[in-house]
Amino acid sequence: MVSDISRRGVLQGAVALGTLGYGGQAYADRAAIAVQKDYQASKPMTPYIGTPTSRVDGRAKVTGAAKYAGEFNATGLAYGSVVTSSIAKGRIARIDASEALRVDGMLDVFTHQNRPRMASTDSAYRDDVAPEGSPFRPLYDDRILFSGQPIALVVAEEPEIARFAASLVRVGYDEEAHVTDVYRQRNEAIPLEAPAKPAENPFAPPKPRGAAEKAFAAAEVRHQGEYYVPIEHHNPMEMYASTVIWDGGGKLTVYDKTQGVQNVQRYVCSVFDMKPDDVRVMSPFMGGGFGSGLRPQYQVALAVLAARALERSVRLVLTRQQMYVLGYRPAMIQRIELGAKAGGTLDAITHEAITVTSKYEAFHRQETAWSGLLYKCANAKYAHKLARLDLPTSCDMRCPSAATGVYALECAMDELAVALKLDPLELRLRCYSDRDQNADRPYSSKGLRDCYRQGAEAFGWDKRIPQPRSMRDGNDLVGWGMATGIWEALQMPIAVRIVLSANGHAEVSCATSDIGTGTYTIMTQVAADMLGLPLDSVTIKLGDSTLPQSPVEGGSWIAASVSNGIATTSDAVRKELLRLAKQMPNSPLADAAPDAVVLADGKLVSKRDASRAVSIADAMRHSAVDRIEQEKSTTFADDGSHAHNTHSALFVEVKVDEQLGVIRVTRVVSAVAAGRILNTKTAHSQIMGSVVWGIGMALHEETLVDHKFGRIMNANIAEYHVPVNADVHDIKVIFVDEPDEIINPLGIKGLGEIGIVGVAAAIANAIYHATGKRVRDLPITLDKLQR
Numbered sequence: 001m002v003s004d005i006s007r008r009g010v011l012q013g014a015v016a017l018g019t020l021g022y023g024g025q026a027y028a029d030r031a032a033i034a035v036q037k038d039y040q041a042s043k044p045m046t047p048y049i050g051t052p053t054s055r056v057d058g059r060a061k062v063t064g065a066a067k068y069a070g071e072f073n074a075t076g077l078a079y080g081s082v083v084t085s086s087i088a089k090g091r092i093a094r095i096d097a098s099e100a101l102r103v104d105g106m107l108d109v110f111t112h113q114n115r116p117r118m119a120s121t122d123s124a125y126r127d128d129v130a131p132e133g134s135p136f137r138p139l140y141d142d143r144i145l146f147s148g149q150p151i152a153l154v155v156a157e158e159p160e161i162a163r164f165a166a167s168l169v170r171v172g173y174d175e176e177a178h179v180t181d182v183y184r185q186r187n188e189a190i191p192l193e194a195p196a197k198p199a200e201n202p203f204a205p206p207k208p209r210g211a212a213e214k215a216f217a218a219a220e221v222r223h224q225g226e227y228y229v230p231i232e233h234h235n236p237m238e239m240y241a242s243t244v245i246w247d248g249g250g251k252l253t254v255y256d257k258t259q260g261v262q263n264v265q266r267y268v269c270s271v272f273d274m275k276p277d278d279v280r281v282m283s284p285f286m287g288g289g290f291g292s293g294l295r296p297q298y299q300v301a302l303a304v305l306a307a308r309a310l311e312r313s314v315r316l317v318l319t320r321q322q323m324y325v326l327g328y329r330p331a332m333i334q335r336i337e338l339g340a341k342a343g344g345t346l347d348a349i350t351h352e353a354i355t356v357t358s359k360y361e362a363f364h365r366q367e368t369a370w371s372g373l374l375y376k377c378a379n380a381k382y383a384h385k386l387a388r389l390d391l392p393t394s395c396d397m398r399c400p401s402a403a404t405g406v407y408a409l410e411c412a413m414d415e416l417a418v419a420l421k422l423d424p425l426e427l428r429l430r431c432y433s434d435r436d437q438n439a440d441r442p443y444s445s446k447g448l449r450d451c452y453r454q455g456a457e458a459f460g461w462d463k464r465i466p467q468p469r470s471m472r473d474g475n476d477l478v479g480w481g482m483a484t485g486i487w488e489a490l491q492m493p494i495a496v497r498i499v500l501s502a503n504g505h506a507e508v509s510c511a512t513s514d515i516g517t518g519t520y521t522i523m524t525q526v527a528a529d530m531l532g533l534p535l536d537s538v539t540i541k542l543g544d545s546t547l548p549q550s551p552v553e554g555g556s557w558i559a560a561s562v563s564n565g566i567a568t569t570s571d572a573v574r575k576e577l578l579r580l581a582k583q584m585p586n587s588p589l590a591d592a593a594p595d596a597v598v599l600a601d602g603k604l605v606s607k608r609d610a611s612r613a614v615s616i617a618d619a620m621r622h623s624a625v626d627r628i629e630q631e632k633s634t635t636f637a638d639d640g641s642h643a644h645n646t647h648s649a650l651f652v653e654v655k656v657d658e659q660l661g662v663i664r665v666t667r668v669v670s671a672v673a674a675g676r677i678l679n680t681k682t683a684h685s686q687i688m689g690s691v692v693w694g695i696g697m698a699l700h701e702e703t704l705v706d707h708k709f710g711r712i713m714n715a716n717i718a719e720y721h722v723p724v725n726a727d728v729h730d731i732k733v734i735f736v737d738e739p740d741e742i743i744n745p746l747g748i749k750g751l752g753e754i755g756i757v758g759v760a761a762a763i764a765n766a767i768y769h770a771t772g773k774r775v776r777d778l779p780i781t782l783d784k785l786q787r
């Protein structure tokens with residue numbers, strides 16, 4: 001077992017996650033933690049922060065030098081292949097591996113019948129970000145909870161042998177009736193009640209304000225609509241994989257595809273009753289996660305199980321099809337009611353959501369709260385129900401709750417604008433709120449007005465002809481639509497270690513992951529600025545559970561957290577250097593206060609008098625010190641007095657072939673307010689990628705379940721459609737200037753997720769403008785348009 005102390009640490013981490021979490025409205029309960037603001041004194045010269053710096057790991061990635069979880073090697077490596085359930089619910093009646101075991105090169109077949117000992121309590125399987133419930137336990141017993149569930153692990157000398165032998169495992173089931181259709185479960189959906197203490201469930205809907213029903217009934221103009229988002233899957237390029245290296249004596253090094261190495265490390269220790277020192281989890285590179293890698297996935301448990309049983313190294317790579325049980329964006333039915341005055345101000349907002357989760361865990365986020373937060377409105381009411389299905393547990397997927405909740409809200413706002421005969425942008429401006437409407441407090445910064453203005457100008461919105469079907473280009477109907485985006489700007493406790501050597505090289509380490517977003521690069525930029533070194537004198541180490549503490553990389557919180565963490569530790573390094581510099585005879589910095597010097601060009605320099613300087617090398621050599629090592633934790637004080645959010649404005653042009661119904665998204669302008677932008681090149685790519693995903697959400701993506709069998713029908717990226725190059729046309733990204741002196745000393749908000757919010761709504765609204773037809777269930781395919 002993990003010691004009590006570290007277990008408590010996990011739970012505290014989980015609570016912190018929840019309290020600060022997605023769409024979290026539980027601000028009142030946030031503990032105010034002392035912030036370490038020492039480094040504010042040493043504002044960087046910033047030659048790198050804010051520049052379009054190319055990825056420092058770009059060369060390693062394109063040359064193949066960057067290794068991913070399924071690529072690490074070991075002598076005597078064995079290979080696993082998973083057998084999965086073909087039924088959605090019931091029990092395994094018998095499992096016969098005899099034929100599989102006779103195949104040449106076979107090592108073993110593990111099932112619930114012969115598996116080694118595993119923990120028997122729910123808490124042992126509950127990872128840092130687990131929702132309430134009983135986490136899935138791979139190979140634990142004969143119960144089948146979902147189709148595609150792993151029920152046997154075949155291990156062989158070669159991957160092909162394992163895969164072939166897996167096809168020979170015979171399984172008999174006692175089947176039970178299942179339900180996988182959210183519409184069938186709609187009336188059985190369970191309401192989420194607001195808990196007594198928000199910390200108990202920060203994702204429960206917020207308290208209502210005013211009297212929304214009455215205000216809606218009395219409103220001069222009303223809109224109500226039901227919006228549907230199907231199950232969607234993350235589909236990262238890299239397959240989920242774990243390579244477990246048997247280091248001897250029961251020690252394991254686990255190369256795992258994950259967004260949180262320390263989360264996986266604690267999980268493995270607790271499930272297999274291992275000592276923390278015996279498990280090291282590494283994930284130096286990740287080919288996309290998008291939320292699917294926040295929780296430990298089953299392949300890591302199976303690979304560890306096999307490595308321990310066989311006492312040799314084991315690799316397990318899932319197939320694309322198998323990855324469709326690792327979590328998904330929950331399907332959801334949303335109802336929105338908007339009541340307004342004829343002048344275009346809001347009187348009432350009601351947002352109800354029914355979202356999908358499994359029978360065994362209650363995953364949900366705060367889909368409905370965005371509606372009450374964003375626009376000025378005295379009356380708001382929310383309801384959220386869970387539809388529990390015989391599917392795996394749903395999970396976070398890029399901008400969970402906002403991508404979907406704001407989709408419904410922003411389509412409804414467009415429909416309200418039509419009812420009001422008002423330009424949709426003008427409606428947003430009339431409802432604009434400088435305060436967080438749910439908690440009635442100001443934002444630490446809110447550049448949304450600038451997003452509207454700059455976005456509209458870049459798009460040419462003022463040339464829009466309001467009437468649907470009034471704009472044409474040859475055979476195509478042209479439509480222009482817009483929407484607002486919003487997301488939380490979160491930050492989490494984190495620790496960073498810096499080792500500075502006398503030759504002017506710094507190694508910066510933190511257990512965080514780089515899930516492909518460019519964390520290596522921004523960490524290099526920030527450290528170079530803070531330490532006054534060139535980029536190539538900084539090396540980043542991350543994705544290793546033995547490094548200083550980091551939360552999972554998610555929620556767009558790592559850029560802000562780790563950057564301020566680097567600043568904190570850099571400050572400690574600078575102070576130590578100054579202490580050494582003062583010991584030099586006739587030191588030019590003899591009476592300099594720590595805050596009166598900065599690090600620049602490899603030197604400690606007086607801020608007042610640049611001629612007073614001591615080089616890093618001289619300061620360290622004089623004291624015969626060859627390395628300075630500092631490790632500091634950074635926390636982020638939040639007294640709840642300000643809301644921290646990122647915002648965006650989306651402007652979209654679609655062209656719809658009138659005869660065929662084919663839709664093309666020909667132009668997108670995304671104007672984003674996300675605080676200080678660390679790297680304009682990778683940030684631009686982030687937003688572009690998000691917009692492309694938004695095109696997928698609007699037009700292509702849908703996981704199809706055959707409800708008769710409770711089985712996903714299109715578990716591959718040939719039949720699960722995502723945008724391809726031909727679907728992607730002109731995308732313009734604008735970052736508006738949004739200084740934020742309050743949120744954290746560096747003014748960083750993070751932008752991994754904001755880019756997708758509002759895209760699908762803006763496209764849906766543009767399609768309405770082009771065709772006069774309102775399709776409220778995603779994806780908007782041509783058959784729905786022609787219906």
Ligand code: MOS
Nearest residue numbers: 290291398554555
């Ligand atoms: Mo993100 S959905 O927190 O990886």
